[in-house]
Amino acid sequence: MATGVAAWLPFARAAAIGWMPVANCPMPPAPREHSKKQDELIILNVSGRRFQTWRTTLDRYPDTLLGSTEKEFFYNEETKEYFFDRDPDAFRSVLNFYRTGKLHYPRYECISAFDEELAFFGIIPEIIGDCCYEEYKDRKRENAERLMDDQEENKDSKLPNMNFRETMWRAFENPHTSTMALVFYYVTGFFIAVSVITNVVETVPCGSTPNQKDVPCGERYTVAFFCMDTACVMIFTVEYLLRLFAAPSRYRFMRSVMSIIDGHPALLHRPGP
DSSP states (O other): OHHHHHHHHHHHHHHHTTSSOTTTSOOOOOOOOGGGTTOOEEEEEETTEEEEEEHHHHHTOTTSTTTSGGGGGGEETTTTEEEEOSOHHHHHHHHHHHHHSOBOOOTTSOHHHHHHHHHHTTOOGGGBOHHHHHHHHHHHHHHHHHHHHHHHHHHHHSOTTOOHHHHHHHHHHOGGGOHHHHHHHHHHHHHHHHHHHHHHHTTSBOOOOSSOSOOBHHHHTHHHHHHHHHHHHHHHHHHHHHHHHHOSOHHHHHHSHHHHHHHHHHHHOOSOO
């Protein structure tokens, strides 16, 4: 490509200073190298602001959105351009990364918004240049500390007059309010899965006996399945009693459909193996 530019560059300079009229002596067309035939100038429309770059500039980073074939989902056939409903100011830094191979953090950008733009275009923030990395880390740490302070303030200001029953009921209804509630939620879900799997496996054949062709696993391993059923029923019973104790209205709770469903395993449990 350099030899082609050198061929017509003297003519351009001569025409610019008036030594050679362009109309009488047109410049020769710049030759194209065979390796550049597949390259093309593409238009990236980011919320109405258009950016132009070469396709090969984007293809240098195939693990990102613009460098992969995933950007074709954003191609507009009518306008012949790629449209992204993103922040055009932050996109300048993204596009400069493709051009120069260096990612810079703009000081005027919100750290959270900048991270969201990087995540959308598939660029990891760890490749930010040394000139901006320390400031980026400081801004990120300050933002994390500010969010933690806000969460602590909200936690202290919310529901200051709740008693023990109300706190327990809130934990049952929203397990993410505390660590203990979340642990109990996952333990209950685990035993629900164990109970369902146990009921299914009990009906699966586990070999044969001289008297029967196929013996179900529930009959072959009676004690083991009884222990698992008992453990599950104990957990469900404890959960039901705790919910009954913490319910704002125990009468409405016992009449609800979910209460009847949760309470029937304890009533139908077999007393022995």
